[in-house]
Amino acid sequence: MTSPRTVRRVRDTRITLAHGSGGKAMHDLIEDVFVATFDNADLDALEDQARLPLLELTAHGDQLAFTTDSYVVDPLFFAGGDIGRLAVAGTVNDLAVGGAKPLYLSCAIIAEEGLDIALLRRVACSMRDTAAEAGVKLVTGDTKVVPRGAADKLFINTAGIGVIPKGMSIAADRAQLGDAILVNGTIGDHGVAILQERADLGFATKVASDCRPLNGLVATLLAACPEVHCLRDATRGGVATVLNEFAAAARLCLRIRETALPIRDEVRGVCELLGLDPLYMANEGKLVAVVPGPDGERALAALRSHPYGREAAIIGEVEEAPEETVVLTTLFGGSRILDMLVGEQLPRIC
Amino acid sequence: MKYVDEFRDPKKADRLLREIRGLVEQIPVCRARPLQIMEVCGGHTHAIFKWGLEGLLPDRVELVHGPGCPVCVLPMGRVDDCVALAEHPNVILATFGDAIRVPGSRKSLLQAKADGADVRIVYSPLDALKIARDQPDKEVVFFALGFETTMPSTAFTVLQAEREGIRNFSLLCNHITIIATIKAILDSPELTLDGFLGPGHVSVVIGTAPYGFIAEHYKKPIVVAGFEPLDILQSIVMVLRQLAEGRCAVENQYRRVVPEPGNGPGLAAIARVFELREFFEWRGLGSIDHSGVRVRDAYARFDAESRFSLPGLKIADPKACQCGEVLKGVIKPWQCKVFGGACTPETPLGALMVSSEGACAAYHNYGGAHLAERRRAASPEVAA
Numbered sequence: 001m002t003s004p005r006t007v008r009r010v011r012d013t014r015i016t017l018a019h020g021s022g023g024k025a026m027h028d029l030i031e032d033v034f035v036a037t038f039d040n041a042d043l044d045a046l047e048d049q050a051r052l053p054l055l056e057l058t059a060h061g062d063q064l065a066f067t068t069d070s071y072v073v074d075p076l077f078f079a080g081g082d083i084g085r086l087a088v089a090g091t092v093n094d095l096a097v098g099g100a101k102p103l104y105l106s107c108a109i110i111a112e113e114g115l116d117i118a119l120l121r122r123v124a125c126s127m128r129d130t131a132a133e134a135g136v137k138l139v140t141g142d143t144k145v146v147p148r149g150a151a152d153k154l155f156i157n158t159a160g161i162g163v164i165p166k167g168m169s170i171a172a173d174r175a176q177l178g179d180a181i182l183v184n185g186t187i188g189d190h191g192v193a194i195l196q197e198r199a200d201l202g203f204a205t206k207v208a209s210d211c212r213p214l215n216g217l218v219a220t221l222l223a224a225c226p227e228v229h230c231l232r233d234a235t236r237g238g239v240a241t242v243l244n245e246f247a248a249a250a251r252l253c254l255r256i257r258e259t260a261l262p263i264r265d266e267v268r269g270v271c272e273l274l275g276l277d278p279l280y281m282a283n284e285g286k287l288v289a290v291v292p293g294p295d296g297e298r299a300l301a302a303l304r305s306h307p308y309g310r311e312a313a314i315i316g317e318v319e320e321a322p323e324e325t326v327v328l329t330t331l332f333g334g335s336r337i338l339d340m341l342v343g344e345q346l347p348r349i350c
Numbered sequence: 351m352k353y354v355d356e357f358r359d360p361k362k363a364d365r366l367l368r369e370i371r372g373l374v375e376q377i378p379v380c381r382a383r384p385l386q387i388m389e390v391c392g393g394h395t396h397a398i399f400k401w402g403l404e405g406l407l408p409d410r411v412e413l414v415h416g417p418g419c420p421v422c423v424l425p426m427g428r429v430d431d432c433v434a435l436a437e438h439p440n441v442i443l444a445t446f447g448d449a450i451r452v453p454g455s456r457k458s459l460l461q462a463k464a465d466g467a468d469v470r471i472v473y474s475p476l477d478a479l480k481i482a483r484d485q486p487d488k489e490v491v492f493f494a495l496g497f498e499t500t501m502p503s504t505a506f507t508v509l510q511a512e513r514e515g516i517r518n519f520s521l522l523c524n525h526i527t528i529i530a531t532i533k534a535i536l537d538s539p540e541l542t543l544d545g546f547l548g549p550g551h552v553s554v555v556i557g558t559a560p561y562g563f564i565a566e567h568y569k570k571p572i573v574v575a576g577f578e579p580l581d582i583l584q585s586i587v588m589v590l591r592q593l594a595e596g597r598c599a600v601e602n603q604y605r606r607v608v609p610e611p612g613n614g615p616g617l618a619a620i621a622r623v624f625e626l627r628e629f630f631e632w633r634g635l636g637s638i639d640h641s642g643v644r645v646r647d648a649y650a651r652f653d654a655e656s657r658f659s660l661p662g663l664k665i666a667d668p669k670a671c672q673c674g675e676v677l678k679g680v681i682k683p684w685q686c687k688v689f690g691g692a693c694t695p696e697t698p699l700g701a702l703m704v705s706s707e708g709a710c711a712a713y714h715n716y717g718g719a720h721l722a723e724r725r726r727a728a729s730p731e732v733a734a
Contacts, residue, residue: 199473265351268351268354269351269354272351272354328402329402330400330401330402331358331360331363331401331579332360332363332364332401332402332403332406332579333360333402333406334401334402334403334404334405334406335402335405336399336400336401336402336716337715337716339714339715339716
């Protein structure tokens with residue numbers, strides 16, 4: 001074991017341009033806020049790159065999964081999460097829905113001059129906690145500071161590496177006739193949570209974001225039902241968008257039932273009032289799974305056995321026609337098309 | 351969810367649909383051609399598609415989607431005026447969100463914003479007034495639009511600005527009136543409508559009396575309808591019952607919200623601030639007499655049309671568009687030559703493709719399956 005180094009401390013209370021200059025202030029900031037918080041040997045080395053033993057990777061499978069995502073959510077802290085939790089969970093989820101075991105993450109921040117350093121510290125702690133929950137390591141990073149007004153408070157990019165076990169092939173074009181379609185819980189929570197934070201809408205109840213890492217849930221699902229055909233997390237554009245991606249890739253019809261959709265009353269209420277559709281609202285802890293029809297109930301039971309899948313539901317089936325289309329059977333047995341969203345419901349939600 | 355689920359009960363919907371099927375048998379004209387009922391309001395169009403109601407109705411009842419989407423019917427020249435205002439260096443242009451994508455001849459407000467114009471989305475004209483209060487060195491212009499539904503809030507905002515002595519607030523007034531519009535449709539020579547679902551929100555303000563002429567003079571039934579699926583189905587039942595009994599009257603299905611005399615203080619505020627224009631230009635329908643309002647001279651300092659010089663050009667609708675025929679129920683949206691081809695929600699050519707409440711956008715977004723079925727039914731050789 002290496003003996004603990006003396007950690008250098010930041011004395012400033014706000015980010016200045018000096019913290020991005022490459023000099024002493026920047027080193028103090030990185031060591032104090034990030035290295036000390038993330039606390040792992042790979043990062044402690046402070047080399048320009050993380051060095052990851054290939055043996056450790058190949059032990060998990062035969063394909064490397066690699067993804068990146070930038071996080072620009074406004075506000076930085078919201079009911080149920082914050083930009084740090086989002087930045088770790090979002091990238092972990094992008095790996096997990098490919099069937100990969102997420103292992104390593106990078107963390108690059110762009111901070112606006114004047115940002116409160118205590119706030120940055122809270123974000124770093126949240127990243128650490130979420131990484132611990134997901135069982136991933138934050139092994140490399142970067143810090144940039146831009147003048148006031150050139151960015152809004154704080155942007156974070158994380159890239160992630162995971163390994164896909166041999167034989168696993170989850171893909172959007174694998175949906176087949178007769179497959180069952182599932183979600184792991186109530187939809188639209190994140191979008192509504194952010195909306196409530198932004199606009200002072202004066203609702204008595206507050207919806208919390210579902211922001212969470214889903215790799216544990218995906219592992220549970222795959223253990224019970226290895227033949228999962230499609231899996232995707234329903235972030236921007238919501239569940240309707242993922243369904244459309246599957247329908248287009250597989251050239252089939254995904255039919256879902258309005259009565260089967262798990263939606264919180266609070267979310268429905270807000271959406272009713274503002275003319276939004278929960279099916280298009282963003283989620284940060286929800287996935288859509290397509291599994292062979294006979295496996296539907298088993299997959300459902302597996303999802304429900306996990307804390308992040310308690311309210312999972314089978315929401316529909318894969319049909320032949322009309323091709324490349326998502327059809328919703330309404331409460332009354334009428335049908336309507338669920339198309340891709342044109343424009344956006346809300347900007348900067350993740 | 352309370353106060354919502356009660357109006358979405360599938361069992362009650364079933365009963366109403368049975369009643370509709372029964373009534374259709376009793377209406378003689380149904381044997382010769384389908385009955386045409388127009389829902390005037392875009393909110394109804396949206397709900398009809400959202401709940402898939404059209405597909406549940408018997409074939410002999412056709413819903414015609416009317417002109418009641420104020421965003422859709424905004425002529426291009428007015429959008430150009432608004433964009434010109436937004437591009438003025440000292441102007442903050444405040445608008446409702448659904449107007450931001452409406453294409454002008456040069457660009458939409460969304461594109462103007464991307465090009466550097468200060469365009470803000472507000473939920474109420476009072477939000478625009480707040481911006482004016484907070485930024486006294488800027489000119490804040492509110493893009494006022496809508497039928498009588500939104501007129502009182504605009505009028506009250508002007509009165510509030512006057513009380514506070516705010517000098518940097520004005521509106522580009524595009525408010526339109528429902529009665530002149532319905533009358534223009536009724537006077538159209540191609541008209542084949544049998545009855546109307548009256549607009550619920552407009553009626554909250556104007557009440558039900560102004561529709562009297564539809565029953566008396568034009569001999570058509572009209573039922574003011576709510577926006578939940580059971581509201582709409584029940585209103586259709588009420589129209590059909592009138593037709594079956596050979597009556598035509600103004601009836602109010604949306605009584606829980608719409609008072610027969612309307613909203614007195616709201617109407618008084620409208621009368622104080624606005625006066626009828628001689629005519630107003632509509633996208634798709636052309637010029638309609640007395641179908642718009644302007645700010646009265648007494649409040650001219652709150653009128654962007656007198657405060658700023660505007661291009662004020664009249665831009666013709668694209669030639670290929672058949673919005674007018676769709677609006678009058680002469681053709682269905684998907685029978686238009688450019689529907690789904692040159693004209694889509696991403697690149698709207700015509701008025702009705704612009705807002706989610708427009709009939710063509712609703713068909714495009716929600717109606718595809720139903721439409722495909724109908725087309726297949728109409729031309730079996732294609733299916734084979």
